Structures are given as structure tokens and as C-alpha cells.
Amino acid sequence: MFNFLRRLVVTSALVATAAGGGGAYMFAGPAYALGPSNDDVANAASLVGVSGQYAPSLNNSSASAEPGEPAHYVNGQIVRPANHSVWFKWTAHATAEAVFRSQGSKFDTVLAVYQQFGSGFSGLVQMGSNDDTDFAEGHSLQSQVSFVASQGQEYLIAVDSYNSTNTGGVTLTWTGNDDFHGAQPLSGPLPGSNSIVGLSNEGATHEIQERAHAGDPATHSVWFAWQAPRTGMATFESTLDKYDTQLAVYTGDNVAALNLVTENDNTPSGRQARVTFPAVAGTTYMIALDGVGDQRGRTVIQYSLP
Ligand SMILES: [Ca+2]
Ligand SMILES: [Ca+2]
Ligand SMILES: [Ca+2]
Known part of the structure; x- marks a missing residue:
């Protein structure tokens, strides 16, 4: 540890x-x-x-x-x-x-x-x-x-x-980003480099009207708000293999009525999640990180945008 x-x-x-x-x-x-x-x-x-x-x-x-x-x-x-x-x-x-x-x-x-x-x-x-x-x-x-x-x-x-x-x-x-309205702002990344953020979802909860992420009911979700600094194919992935993670990307400002952009549970190589989507400069994407079932713990999210 x-x-x-x-x-x-x-x-x-x-x-x-x-x-x-x-x-x-x-x-x-x-x-x-x-x-x-x-x-x-x-x-x-x-x-x-x-x-x-x-x-x-x-x-x-x-x-x-x-x-x-x-x-x-x-x-x-x-x-x-x-x-x-x-x-x-x-x-x-x-x-x-x-x-x-x-x-x-x-x-x-x-x-x-x-x-x-x-x-x-x-x-x-x-x-x-x-x-x-x-x-x-x-x-x-x-x-x-x-x-x-x-x-x-x-x-x-x-x-x-x-x-x-x-x-x-x-x-x-x-x-502090357990709830949708408490989403943690993410900045970056610089072209050609990865940004990373590490955190735990221990003790995080799901909200009453929160949808399932990547096909699994929300349990210990945490939220990020990322405004794309430029247009391009954005990639977000969980990279620390402590528990089975899921990632989902949305737009919208109401947790009960989000527009799904993309979501993923597992990459072809393992239980960590990776999403890639066409980001539009200036658009704010709401990104949920959750664990399958009751799974929770520490992880690191790495994100990039050419
Ligand atoms: Ca003291
Ligand atoms: Ca004690
Ligand atoms: Ca939550």
C-alpha cells in the first residue's frame, strides 16, 4: 500500500x-x-x-x-x-x-x-x-x-x-465528488501527453435517480467534469488494477436525464475500463467512475487528447 x-x-x-x-x-x-x-x-x-x-x-x-x-x-x-x-x-x-x-x-x-x-x-x-x-x-x-x-x-x-x-x-x-453536482473539474491534457488523477471511491454512493453505468447499476460512483480544451478523440482509462472499474461519459446537467456519449466496463485485456470518444472543444463531459457490483477502492484515471 x-x-x-x-x-x-x-x-x-x-x-x-x-x-x-x-x-x-x-x-x-x-x-x-x-x-x-x-x-x-x-x-x-x-x-x-x-x-x-x-x-x-x-x-x-x-x-x-x-x-x-x-x-x-x-x-x-x-x-x-x-x-x-x-x-x-x-x-x-x-x-x-x-x-x-x-x-x-x-x-x-x-x-x-x-x-x-x-x-x-x-x-x-x-x-x-x-x-x-x-x-x-x-x-x-x-x-x-x-x-x-x-x-x-x-x-x-x-x-x-x-x-x-x-x-x-x-x-x-x-x-468530494461522490454526487453528480459535486463533480471534480478536470483540466488538460496537453497535446501529446497524459493527465492523471488518482482517487478512491470507498464510501461513495449512488444517487436515487442515477442510471446504470456500462450496464451495471450505480453503486459507488464518483464524478468528473471535463471541458474539452480542443476537438479530437479523447481517451479516458482506469489504470490501477485494484478493482473492476467502469467508466461512462455523458453530457447534460441533470443526473436523472443524461445523454450517453460512451461507456465501457472492460478492455479486451482486462477488467479495467477505457472509453474513447470524439470530444468537441468547449463541451463539458460528465464522467462517471464506478465499480462492478460492490467493488470499490483506489484507482488512477489517465486521460489524453491529441
Ligand atoms: Ca491535537
Ligand atoms: Ca478505529
Ligand atoms: Ca456517487
């Missing part, structure tokens, strides 16, 4: 660069002597992009709880006091479902998402919280929270240890 995660970081950075500005991951505050720079909520690290993975290497062993910090996971009699929390902040680009995960972290995590209504910790309202999640690989001690985000609203995300004695490397990924 480690190699893959490094690759995903690189691909996210590439996409951010291609998008032109605002793509750099950054810390929000000064580095503290003891804990990581995003130990305190006031120094939450900014998550940039509709989907992605927090790029800097991060370990929560020297992170701590602040006075008054809430327990990030409470479930009946189970209360896990804050102990080694690290914080992130993300602003929603659309009113749409968003998913945050600590999948890939090296310890037993809890994860919570908050919206700040009043000042201080007492002004935080929890949007969701989780301890363990069944990812595609099976039961995991890592966590996932999904919620409906509001366009332009900032959310605070805390990753903490379930037990204060169990700490380690923190991985945080997010997916």
Missing part, C-alpha cells in the same frame, strides 16, 4: 499543478517544537482539492489534546477522550456528499468532522464520527465519515488515536 499511496500523492499534485494554481498542499500555521504543525485546531492543515490525499508525511505520536477538546468518538458508553489529535480543514466546492478516511494510517484511529458554529471547541458541531470501517479489503481499525457538505462551508477534520498508547503514521484521503 505504501508505494501506491506515494503514487497517489504524486498524481494528486500533478493534477493540482495542471489545474493552475491553488493546488499546493500547505500547512496553516507555524511548526510547533513538540507536536506536528497541525496538532492544534487553530493550525489545522488545509486540504486543497475536490478529492485527494494529504501529501506531507505525518505522525501523531507527539500530537496532544488541547484543553476543552471534545472526545472525537462517542458511542453509548464508549467515550474516547482526545489524546493525540491532528487537525485538517477543507472547504466544500459544492453542496454534495463528501467522504473522509483515515484508511492507510498505521494505528487504530478515530475520525470526526465538525462545522464551527460558535467560537472555540464549544462552538463545534459534529457532522459525523467513526471508529472502525469495513473497507473493500475487510474490517479495518481505520475510520471513515461521510456527510452532506454545503458549498463554500469550511469543515474541520480531526484524526485521533483510539488508545493513547497506539500512534503512528497518519494517512487522510477525501472524496
Whole structure:
């Protein structure tokens, strides 16, 4: 997994660069002597992009709880006091479902998402919280929270240890393009080169009126919006063989009434999907990525246009 995660970081950075500005991951505050720079909520690290993975290497062993910090996971009699929390902040680009995960972290995590209504910790309202999640690989001690985000609203995300004695490397990924209206804009590609975008559809869902993609009912779809920069034969393909993917390309602005351009489940050589279609300069194509049946996980989409 480690190699893959490094690759995903690189691909996210590439996409951010291609998008032109605002793509750099950054810390929000000064580095503290003891804990990581995003130990305190006031120094939450900014998550940039509709989907992605927090790029800097991060370990929560020297992170701590602040006075008054809430327990990030409470479930009946189970209360896990804050102990080694690290914080992130993300602003929603659309009113749409968003998913945050600590999948890939090296310890037993809890994860919570908050919206700040009043000042201080007492002004935080929890949007969701989780301890363990069944990812595609099976039961995991890592966590996932999904919620409906509001366009332009900032959310605070805390990753903490379930037990204060169990700490380690923190991985945080997010997916803000679960819903059609949350589609992630794609830019590029440059003539003669491929652009790539990596993401996970773990925790993504299907919408009530969403059609089947490539002959299979929608389950864990994620969406991209790509405006063709020029006319030509465009190709989109999923290239990381972690699960059986499907791709479908549409035009239209209503998930319940889309015009199909093309769709594919498997290439002749395997279970990954590839679509090629005549793109018209200036037209926005809505591209769905989904898994066959309940299949989900991480993949990389590569796209090109001569
Ligand atoms: Ca902390
Ligand atoms: Ca856990
Ligand atoms: Ca979806």
C-alpha cells in the first residue's frame, strides 16, 4: 500500500499543478517544537482539492489534546477522550456528499468532522464520527465519515488515536465528488501527453435517480467534469488494477436525464475500463467512475487528447 499511496500523492499534485494554481498542499500555521504543525485546531492543515490525499508525511505520536477538546468518538458508553489529535480543514466546492478516511494510517484511529458554529471547541458541531470501517479489503481499525457538505462551508477534520498508547503514521484521503453536482473539474491534457488523477471511491454512493453505468447499476460512483480544451478523440482509462472499474461519459446537467456519449466496463485485456470518444472543444463531459457490483477502492484515471 505504501508505494501506491506515494503514487497517489504524486498524481494528486500533478493534477493540482495542471489545474493552475491553488493546488499546493500547505500547512496553516507555524511548526510547533513538540507536536506536528497541525496538532492544534487553530493550525489545522488545509486540504486543497475536490478529492485527494494529504501529501506531507505525518505522525501523531507527539500530537496532544488541547484543553476543552471534545472526545472525537462517542458511542453509548464508549467515550474516547482526545489524546493525540491532528487537525485538517477543507472547504466544500459544492453542496454534495463528501467522504473522509483515515484508511492507510498505521494505528487504530478515530475520525470526526465538525462545522464551527460558535467560537472555540464549544462552538463545534459534529457532522459525523467513526471508529472502525469495513473497507473493500475487510474490517479495518481505520475510520471513515461521510456527510452532506454545503458549498463554500469550511469543515474541520480531526484524526485521533483510539488508545493513547497506539500512534503512528497518519494517512487522510477525501472524496468530494461522490454526487453528480459535486463533480471534480478536470483540466488538460496537453497535446501529446497524459493527465492523471488518482482517487478512491470507498464510501461513495449512488444517487436515487442515477442510471446504470456500462450496464451495471450505480453503486459507488464518483464524478468528473471535463471541458474539452480542443476537438479530437479523447481517451479516458482506469489504470490501477485494484478493482473492476467502469467508466461512462455523458453530457447534460441533470443526473436523472443524461445523454450517453460512451461507456465501457472492460478492455479486451482486462477488467479495467477505457472509453474513447470524439470530444468537441468547449463541451463539458460528465464522467462517471464506478465499480462492478460492490467493488470499490483506489484507482488512477489517465486521460489524453491529441
Ligand atoms: Ca491535537
Ligand atoms: Ca478505529
Ligand atoms: Ca456517487
